[in-house]
Amino acid sequence: MQRPMKCLAVIHTGGTIASRPSPDGRGLTPQQAPSVPGLGGVEVHDFRPFNLPSPHITPAHMLELAHLIRQLAPGHDGIVVTHGTDTLEETAFALHLLLDTPTPVVLTGSMRHAGEVSWDGPANLLDAAGVALHPQSAGRGPLVVFGGDIFDARTVTKVHTTAVDAFGGYPGPIGRIDRTEDAAHVRFFATPERRRTYAPSRLDARVDILYAYAGWRGEGYAGAQAGADGIVIAALGTGNLPAELLPLIAATQQPVIIATRTHAGPVLPVYGYAGGGATLVRAGAIPASFLNAHKARILLLTLLGSGLGEQEIREVFEEAGF
């Protein structure tokens, strides 16, 4: 039987978009999920699996969200996920790796809370709903909509701590939504590359991220090597490190992924001085391609949770299977 009108699922997870100043003066806390303003002719179903500031979101929450979306997708034309902005890109990328549903899934949030004159929650929510219900959004994988820009989950990243245009990332938005009084105008400029999806039973491996800096001699590395199932390093430039790291990486049994702390561009094994990218790869490290360190971590968690071994993990990163 055909559904009478379009059905939108809105999954609220917390974040500033659900926050208010706490009555006891502690500061902002997630309290009340917002409702989608003025969506005529659309049946909206709200879900609240948890209500958290996004620094409290874990990979287990991401897996739970993926299960919920899989259940909801067949009965809805689009799905919006509201989320705190701090870790939104990690959840978006996890869903990108976990979901193969054609139903559009769109994440959004806000940078200002409901008590501020510049509250951006309602506009972002309405934009996200407009994109989620747009026929051309299907089959593109999870998207992030913020400030009218549409981003793909693989490349989007938070670029500002306070501005309402808080999201960007190289090479930028893949589309745009603008609203006039009576219509939403959605334009896509690019189609995301094909991606592989994975079905891990758990996302509970321990993957540590270490951040490189001038003069790093490997402080903190031993702890990661002793306890983690995998290590991601936010390295320098095209994926280079101080010389002291080379023997440490060569002696590590777990996968070591080399990302970059630079904000855009690939990791390439070109430099041959001790600690240069070429020497790290010869020592067994795996370049993260264009993924930032925290997305490389989500990918490694997903691959470890799917039971992949080191060689298969290497192939996924090398062949950009994400």
Ligand SMILES: NC(=O)C[C@H](N)C(=O)O
């Ligand atoms: N704008 C926000 O949503 C930031 C908030 N700290 C969060 O990520 O939950």
